[in-house]
Amino acid sequence: DAGVIQSPRHEVTEMGQEVTLRCKPISGHDYLFWYRQTMMRGLELLIYFNNNVPIDDSGMPEDRFSAKMPNASFSTLKIQPSEPRDSAVYFCASTLSFEGAGDGYTFGSGTRLTVV
Amino acid sequence: GQQLNQSPQSMFIQEGEDVSMNCTSSSIFNTWLWYKQEPGEGPVLLIALYKAGELTSNGRLTAQFGITRKDSFLNISASIPSDVGIYFCIEGGSKKLVFGKGMKLTVNP
Numbered sequence: 001d002a003g004v005i006q007s008p009r010h011e012v013t014e015m016g017q018e019v020t021l022r023c024k025p026i027s028g029h030d031y032l033f034w035y036r037q038t039m040m041r042g043l044e045l046l047i048y049f050n051n052n053v054p055i056d057d058s059g060m061p062e063d064r065f066s067a068k069m070p071n072a073s074f075s076t077l078k079i080q081p082s083e084p085r086d087s088a089v090y091f092c093a094s095t096l097s098f099e100g101a102g103d104g105y106t107f108g109s110g111t112r113l114t115v116v
Numbered sequence: 117g118q119q120l121n122q123s124p125q126s127m128f129i130q131e132g133e134d135v136s137m138n139c140t141s142s143s144i145f146n147t148w149l150w151y152k153q154e155p156g157e158g159p160v161l162l163i164a165l166y167k168a169g170e171l172t173s174n175g176r177l178t179a180q181f182g183i184t185r186k187d188s189f190l191n192i193s194a195s196i197p198s199d200v201g202i203y204f205c206i207e208g209g210s211k212k213l214v215f216g217k218g219m220k221l222t223v224n225p
Contacts, residue, residue: 004158031211033213035215041217042215042216042217042218043153043159043204043215043216043217043218044215045212045213045214045215048211048212050211056212091158093158095211097211104161105151105159105161105213107157107158107159107160108158109156109157109158110156110157110158
């Protein structure tokens with residue numbers, strides 16, 4: 001298996017532009033998570049899905065952020081409009097529901113977003 | 117709410133030295149998970165602990181689930197340069213994993 005695939009690996013955009021981050025989870029995994037990592041706040045959970053349905057979006061910072069999972073093999077995290085404080089590394093992770101809680105998280109390599 | 121304290125927040129050691137990192141929680145954990153994040157990558161699970169008092173080893177790594185179920189430690193023996201990264205201790209009691217800042221380890225060759 002190719003693991004969790006995120007694209008792009010790096011994104012540089014200007015303030016005010018729309019940014020879309022993409023994630024392909026491991027085939028068969030039914031949980032998908034989006035995290036954001038900064039020096040100040042560490043690795044924060046933004047939102048997670050189960051069977052393509054958003055379960056908990058309490059970590060989404062504000063209305064500028066939205067996430068979708070149209071099918072089991074694809075998810076997007078969109079920021080519109082982007083701001084410099086959104087600069088961070090965004091990670092996607094997936095796991096199987098019947099594994100031990102937390103045991104089987106597989107993370108992607110992340111997308112480093114820079115908003116100038 | 118639950119408070120998790122991971123200490124120290126960063127460490128600088130020489131290659132070959134042993135290192136110990138500790139986590140304490142304000143509430144009881146049912147599962148402790150230790151993850152490592154290497155530079156430029158996402159976190160990877162190192163060790164999972166399920167029972168109070170459990171001591172688990174994985175090569176040069178040793179982790180223990182505290183008797184009180186409110187603490188855990190991770191030891192790395194004879195450190196090598198590839199041990200650099202951020203180490204996270206987290207509760208594995210649910211599908212929603214909360215990571216925090218972790219502990220940044222630097223190993224000087």
